[in-house]
Amino acid sequence: MHIGRSFDGPGHVEATCPCPLAPCGLVDTDDVDEACEQHPPTRCKTIRTGHPADACPGTGRAVVVAMGKTEAAHQAVIDAAAMGESAGTVNFSLFGALDDYRAAVEHEAAERIREDSWSRRDRWGRYENEQREAGQCHGADLIDPEVP
Structure with a gap:
């Protein structure tokens, strides 16, 4: 199980x-x-x-492993901000800033996937593989649903 x-x-x-x-x-x-x-x-x-x-x-x-790396990096930033102080002495605005930063990075990744669609077109502007293009767009939607 x-x-x-x-x-x-x-x-x-x-x-x-x-x-x-x-x-x-x-x-x-x-x-x-x-x-x-x-x-x-x-x-x-x-x-x-x-x-x-x-x-x-x-x-x-692979997604869970990536989530683990993100969580470890998040904790490393918090530990660095605490600079050896006891737990709970970090400025709480750091949490919001980290979340905003992560959202911005995810949005950038989704935008790059969408904008890169021209590299997947032939010389007449048609997609070489429509199914792959649909998969790429779906991937961008999963990363950041707000990407147009």
Whole structure:
């Protein structure tokens, strides 16, 4: 069984825990790390999503790994801002600034994907592969739904 603590599939909980991830980004119940604070049955935490291992969609792990890197970078900035002070001594406006920065970077990435569409056209301005172009546009929508 592959399990997760987020409501809509693998999320930040799986991204930051020490458990090895299944190809879908969830945690395999047969491979739970006992040091984890979230997934071992002895922790008595609510499991909110899951599927049988034999019905695993096999995709999603890369997103969870990227989320883990984002979460680690976020924490590193907060730790640097605290400069050795005890937890909770960081100016809370830093959290909003980090969220704004992340949103701006995501928006820029979506814009770059959309604007790069000319490199995927032939000399008459037609897309060489319509399905790939639709996938690229869908990807940009997933990154930042507000991109026109």
